[in-house]
Each structure stands twice: as structure tokens, then as C-alpha cells.
Amino acid sequence: MTSENKYPKLIEEALQKAQSNLSGQILSDADELRNQSEPTLRPISTGIESLLHKPLAVLDHGFIRIVDYMGDDGAVVQAARVSTGKGTRAVNTDQGLINYLLRNRHSTPFEMCEIKMHVKLPIFVARQWIRHRTANVNEISARYSILDREFYIPEQDKLAGQSTDLKQGRADQPLSEEQATLVQNLLREDAARAYDNYEVLLNNDVEGNVLDENRDGIARELARMNLSLNFYTQWYWKIDLHNLLGFLALRTDSHAQYEIRAYADVLLEIVKQWVPLVYNSFEKYRVGGAALSAGGKEAITRFLKGEHVEREDVGMSAGEWREFKATFEIE
Numbered sequence: 001m002t003s004e005n006k007y008p009k010l011i012e013e014a015l016q017k018a019q020s021n022l023s024g025q026i027l028s029d030a031d032e033l034r035n036q037s038e039p040t041l042r043p044i045s046t047g048i049e050s051l052l053h054k055p056l057a058v059l060d061h062g063f064i065r066i067v068d069y070m071g072d073d074g075a076v077v078q079a080a081r082v083s084t085g086k087g088t089r090a091v092n093t094d095q096g097l098i099n100y101l102l103r104n105r106h107s108t109p110f111e112m113c114e115i116k117m118h119v120k121l122p123i124f125v126a127r128q129w130i131r132h133r134t135a136n137v138n139e140i141s142a143r144y145s146i147l148d149r150e151f152y153i154p155e156q157d158k159l160a161g162q163s164t165d166l167k168q169g170r171a172d173q174p175l176s177e178e179q180a181t182l183v184q185n186l187l188r189e190d191a192a193r194a195y196d197n198y199e200v201l202l203n204n205d206v207e208g209n210v211l212d213e214n215r216d217g218i219a220r221e222l223a224r225m226n227l228s229l230n231f232y233t234q235w236y237w238k239i240d241l242h243n244l245l246g247f248l249a250l251r252t253d254s255h256a257q258y259e260i261r262a263y264a265d266v267l268l269e270i271v272k273q274w275v276p277l278v279y280n281s282f283e284k285y286r287v288g289g290a291a292l293s294a295g296g297k298e299a300i301t302r303f304l305k306g307e308h309v310e311r312e313d314v315g316m317s318a319g320e321w322r323e324f325k326a327t328f329e330i331e
Contacts (some may be wrong), residue, residue, distance in 0.1 A: 010269050014064075017057035030054055030065065045072040047273035048115075056270075058263050061150040061232055062120045066270065071113030071241070073098065073277040080109040095277050102281040110242035113275065117237050122152040124229035125259050132250075134243035139235035142224035146202065151191040152230045156180035158258055169255065191228060198226045241275065249286050290327045299324065 007015070019027065033053040048069055055063040077094045080101055101109055121129065130137065140147075159180045160170040175183065203217035217223065239247070248271070250256065251264035272279040292300065295314035302309045311321035324330070 008269050008272065010265060011051070011056065011273070014056035014058065014266055015054060018055045018063060021057045021061065022055055022063060026055055026063070042070075043072055043074055045069065045274050047276065048270070051270065051273060056266050058266055059122070059152055059259060061152065062122070062263070063118075064263065064266055064270070065118040067116045067118050067236065069113070069115040069274060071275075073275045075112045076101070076109045076241070076275070076278060079112040080106070095280065098277050098281045099284070102278070103285050107242045110245065110278070111240045113241035114238060115241070115244065115270075115274065118234065119237055119263070120232055120234045121263060122230050122259065123227075123233050125257075125263065126233050126235070127229075128257065128260050129263075132243070132247050134246070135237055135239035137235050137237055140233055142227075143219075143221040146220065147198075147224070147227065147231060147233070149195050150232045151187075151195070151228070152232065152259070153184055153187055153191075154259075156184065159183050169257070187230065191230060194226050194228055195231075198223055201226060241271075241278065244271065245278075245282055245286065248282070252287065293320065295320070296324050300328070303330070 030053045048066065052066050052068075055065045057063050073094060077097055080097060126139070156177060157174050157180075159175045160173060161175065163169045163171045174180065201218050201223035202220065244267070248264055248268050251260050252268055253261075256264065268279075271282070293316070295316045299309050299314045299316070302313075311318065316324065
């Protein structure tokens with residue numbers, strides 16, 4: 001990557017945050033891996049090569065680290081031209097072809113690209129993330145390993161009450177500073193106490209509190225039950241580009257929970273570095289676009305004809321009508 005082609009702001013911030021937030025061992029391992037370069041005959045993406053193995057900090061103790069990848073924008077184009085032949089040759093640029101593929105929701109050309117990442121994330125975020133059953137995942141096992149004393153504490157401006165409109169989300173207005181401090185203290189105290197007891201169960205307590213002097217503690221697979229959902233887990237996650245875009249379409253949306261959205265925002269910038277032409281099309285047709293139901297299409301058609309339309313006229317639910325009006329800024 002040349003000095004003129006700098007990282008986007010979010011990537012720069014994640015790289016800088018990693019230097020202060022993450023352990024020296026993680027950073028030194030990344031440097032060692034980057035120094036073990038080997039020549040290759042395969043096509044490479046210069047943008048992603050510059051990020052390989054570098055941890056990108058997310059939240060307070062989390063990160064995303066790119067381990068490996070296969071393919072680039074050219075791989076998508078190559079696969080499409082093989083599979084569709086003359087039908088796509090009228091599209092005279094790679095960007096135009098990728099636009100066509102994404103606009104018409106083709107999938108297999110994007111499956112030719114894959115990426116593998118090492119991700120450290122809170123357990124409750126991992127449980128949302130794993131719902132995307134289109135990737136290969138191998139997670140650290142607390143049956144074999146002892147988890148680190150690291151748990152997620154939200155920043156004060158990310159703490160809010162329950163939303164009255166969205167049953168599974170938080171309200172827009174954050175808690176007061178006094179309320180937020182109380183919540184942070186409760187979360188921190190509960191997590192610290194849970195980890196203290198976890199160490200006692202393992203006979204690993206630094207103050208000498210042990211469960212049984214003649215044993216190594218209870219089994220790790222049982223001791224882990226004591227830990228709460230804000231403790232950090234880690235996994236290797238490998239996914240193809242088509243399914244990664246599906247993940248990002250959902251998890252970068254404003255309705256997604258903030259914590260998983262923080263990871264998705266970094267992933268989106270990784271895609272921009274990896275396959276910039278695909279990123280351009282994704283921004284244009286998925287992130288910046290809008291899908292219409294049959295009722296929505298009918299409503300737009302009638303609005304353009306100057307007709308007055310109510311939601312009952314086109315068979316929309318109250319929720320869909322509200323989203324429709326907000327998307328198209330209809331009073």
C-alpha cells in the first residue's frame with residue numbers, strides 16, 4: 001500500500017487502538033507472522049495484504065485479525081464470465097459486471113472468494129454471530145483452556161433503557177451519567193466476582209483460596225458455568241464473500257445491536273480493502289438501496305400518479321408502512 005493510499009479512518013483507529021488495548025503477546029505474534037512472508041503465484045489483493053495478521057481492535061478487549069484469504073475482484077469477474085459466457089460480454093468493465101451480478105442477486109461468483117479471521121468477542125455477541133450458519137467456525141473451548149480475565153463493559157454513551165418501539169433493542173436516549181456509572185460498576189463487580197470464583201473452582205486462585213488441596217479443582221467444563229455472557233471468547237471464522245455480504249447487510253443495519261455492529265463496521269472496511277469493486281456495488285445496491293414488497297411497489301406507483309395512499313390500500317402492516325415512509329421520506 002502506497003503512502004497515497006491510506007487506510008480509511010475506522011481501520012486507522014482500530015489499528016491504533018490495538019496498540020494500547022491489546023496484549024503485547026498478540027501484537028508481537030502479529031509482527032512475527034508478517035515477517036514470515038513467502039512468494040506466491042496466486043492473485044493477491046494489495047489492500048488486504050497490508051492488513052494480514054494485524055489485529056484491529058473492537059470494543060474494549062476484542063479484535064479482528066485476518067489470517068488468510070483467497071480471491072479478489074478479479075476472481076468474481078473470472079467466475080462470472082466462465083459461468084455465463086457471452087451473456088456478460090456486453091458489460092465492458094469489471095465494475096459494470098459486478099454491479100450487474102449484485103443488482104440481480106447472483107451468488108456463485110462471489111462464493112469464489114473466501115476470508116479467514118481470528119476474532120475475539122464477548123460471548124453474547126458470539127451467540128448472535130453464530131446464527132449466521134454459512135461459515136466454518138472453530139471456537140476456543142473452556143473445557144480445555146482457562147479463559148482470560150477479560151470481560152466487556154459498555155461505554156456510558158452505549159448504555160440505555162429498553163426501547164418502547166423495538167422489543168429487542170435499546171432506546172435512543174442513553175442513561176444519565178449517574179445511572180450509567182452505577183450500571184458499569186454492577187457489571188464490573190459481578191464479572192470480577194464470577195472470575196474470582198472461577199479461579200477458586202479451578203484451584204487457581206492467586207490468594208490461595210482453593211476448593212480442595214488434594215485436587216486440581218473441578219473439571220474445567222464445569223467451572224466455566226460460572227462465567228457470564230460478557231466474558232470474551234475467541235474463534236477462527238472462515239466465510240465466502242457472498243455470505244459475508246449477507247452478514248454485513250444485516251449486522252451493519254441501524255437496527256442491529258451496537259456491539260455486533262461494531263464488529264460488522266470493521267468487517268465492512270476490510271471488504272473495502274479486499275475487493276473494492278465489490279464494495280462499491282454493495283454500497284450502491286445493498287447498503288444504500290432499498291427493497292420493496294409488492295405493496296411498497298404499488299404505493300410508489302400510485303404516489304407517482306398523484307394518488308393519496310393509505311397503508312390499508314396496499315395491504316401493509318403498521319410496521320412495514322412506518323419503515324416504508326421513513327425510507328422514502330414520505331410525510
